[in-house]
Amino acid sequence: MNQKIKQKIAFFILFLSICLVVIPIVLLVIFIGIKGLPAINWEFLTGLPKQGMRAGGIFPAIVGTVYLVIGAVLFSLPIGILSAIYLSEYAKENILTRLIRLAIINLSGVPSIVYGLFGLAFFVIFFNFGTSVLSGSLTLGIMILPIIITATQESLKSVPYAFREVSLSLGATKWQTIKNIVLPNALPGILTGTILGIARAAGETAPILFTVAAFYLPHLPKSIFDQVMALPYHLYVISTQIPGVPDRMRYGTALVLLVMVLSINLIAIILRYQLRKKKRW
């Protein structure tokens, strides 16, 4: 009896903490949804900004964000996966690799404005890429690199050692084993990491502030050396820099960004679930 009461209390506390996590998120989505929905229409999504961004659409910002995210992933996914493979499959355990691992973990805790300044110094000025899609993508790419490396390393590690041993015992080389057995089974985790990285890249303002984002640019970029508008920065601009922007435009922009990020996360969850279903160990 006593145990049962204890159990109930424990469940109640767990339930409460879940509510504390879920309620603010739900409220946030509802709040933004109600306030932003009136702004959403075809012109808003596909049109150019007008009247000093007080009217018209946010199409350039949407496109800019998509470009930046694609660029960031193109850069960080191959490098991230390859370095994770090196770190967890090939590198010998020594002080150097331990330092590298520690550095990677710490990199994911670095504030994003620091990445922004780094991108400014390194890509914009040192490499002379200017404020451009290229600089912005590379900066975002570097920012999400630790996410991808950590996720990949973890999913590589989750592939049982026995599988590798069997593959090797049949005469496979190490690389064949990684390619045929380890990577395919690590894929769900790698994908999840990547998509979480994408969501992060899509939502950050600070890294693109000095490296790519245009205050107002009512046309689409023609090359990777052009500037673009981006959703998070646009939101910042119309919320703080320009007087007289109607409320619904601000919340509409926020809603678009929110829906983009949430649906990327949703894709991650579904993909993970689908791939998990297939595996049986």
Place this chain on the structure above:
Amino acid sequence: MVEKKVEVKNLNVWFGQTHSLKDINLDIYDNEVLTIIGPANSGKTTFLRMLNRLNELQENFRFSGEIIFDHKNFFDFSVQELRKKIGMVFALPVPLPLTVFDNVAYGPKLHGIRDRGKLKEIVERSLRLAYLWEEVKDRLNASAFLLSGGQQQRLCIARTLACEPEIILFDEPCSGLDPVSTAKIEEAMQELKKDYTLVLVTNNVKQAARVGDRTAFFLSGELIEIERTDRLFTAPKDNRTEGYISGRFG
């Protein structure tokens, strides 16, 4: 005397401070079934893993001594070639996370066979040899994890056979299995001994008596005695062997 397939000379193996094999001298003849018996921690698995070169995956592994395989230095073969020629079946069945077909085709694909028809042929032959074909021929494309434990172990045998090895090492292949599955695997081994050299580690002394031509008795990393199976079981020379056998036969 028949030809020597493998000659092990003064083999010592250490894992860190543990001296797991001590001065092992042992020959394996072509086409024989050599069974290895001995209590836990006597070094049986370590010996098999030496022949499949799996010990070296362990970082604290060291060894000394010499192994001759097909009259050549064991370590002159590339690791991959050697592991193909000397296949291993582990104590616990470990199917790869692939379909039944792809599990068996895994080795041949590694060794360069791409032709689908050829692969099918190899898969069927290997599964038949492992006494599994009839049970799985309708679900070759199902995940290997859907098979029962006994079927999984025979799948692992088929997978090793598909590499066309010359020697097959069995490490207590029946230890986790029921008597029916055990009987099937023994049946497969009876068939295999016609064409292959087999080394079978077993904790089942009766099994050793049933399938072995010769039997070696290991104790705390030492090879105590190696003899024709019938002789070792009826008239062991060393009284440690006798003690182990009589204890085992109860």
